Amino acid sequence: MTDSPKARTRREFLGRASTGAALLALAPGVRLVELVAAKGDDQPASALQRWGLLVDVNRCASGCDACVSACVEEHGLTGNDRPESDAQWIRKVDLVDKQSGHELSLPVMCQHCENPPCVDVCPTGASFRRADGIVLVDKHICIGCRYCMMACPYKARSFIHEDVSGQKTHSPRGKGTVEGCTLCVHRIDRDQQPACVVACTGQGHGALVFGDLNERTGPLAGALQAAPNRQLRSDLGLNTGVRYRGL
């Protein structure tokens, strides 16, 4: 059977309809609010959540790289002063409209796609999407083939070419494996916000809003409802978890 967009849409509809039916069938007294609360670190990730980010490009300051520095610090992304090959999980991209001269600055990282091309091409299953939408690399089974790096339209992954030392306990990384933004999964599992979001808020910019895309209340839901947002390369139909406003 071909996987046409129409077929996928129908399947999604049926999937959501059955989820809705399951929620309605809950015993009386069980509050739905509990289902969308963040999980504790003793609970498995659930498909009831889909973690995502909103990047407000109008608030993102040109020349500020607090999110990048916070990411480097949080994950111990030491390099070898070789920008071409050093790991980079978030990068700041500056855009200039040639016609008007209008400038934009925005961070680009793993977009945590619902249909991630990196997962499609991975020959070992190392590249995977967690139930709550976070796209990760299981470095235990990554063979370093780098197909995922070629497949990713956002250039979001890095390969570690050289021996690494001084890793952080919560962020293992080593030679011969591919890595990328984990959305600070170790922090999310402990009900904390990603390091880049905390840094951006700390700078007073508030250009990054983290939350559950499935939720209808809360800061992310409010921000998404307040103004239109878009996905990078939405033509690819990847349904990214990272959205951009003001682009």
Add this chain to the structure above:
Amino acid sequence: MAEVYPGVPTVHSSPARWLLAVLAVMLLALSGAQADVARPQIPPARGEQCVEPIEIMRRDHFEFLRHQRDQAMHLGVRALRHSLAGCIDCHASRDAQGQFLPVTAQGQFCQGCHAYTAVKIDCFSCHASVPESLASHAP
């Protein structure tokens, strides 16, 4: 033609000779191990008791670690008993200056036994080999 050693009965049938050779090697290994190779001296741990009895940990620690690794990586369940970070928290020892020594350093908790058993450890090409911070692990 096989050489004939004084005092050793000559065995002509090939399987029997092979069996005898294996037995001799095993005997040598058993007697030699205790005489020539010192058993590893494991540095004392910080906690009062390990998460499992010592005999079980010695044999099955990697089974525990591998199971928990999949749970943590793919499901995000982190609050489990058998975490590698937990091993390192208790078993990393300090040098004279109070700095943690990597568990992969010669004679330290992981490396001491793994050198003795000639099993290469691959965990620490990615994982941290010292506890997360000095401050959070006061003695």
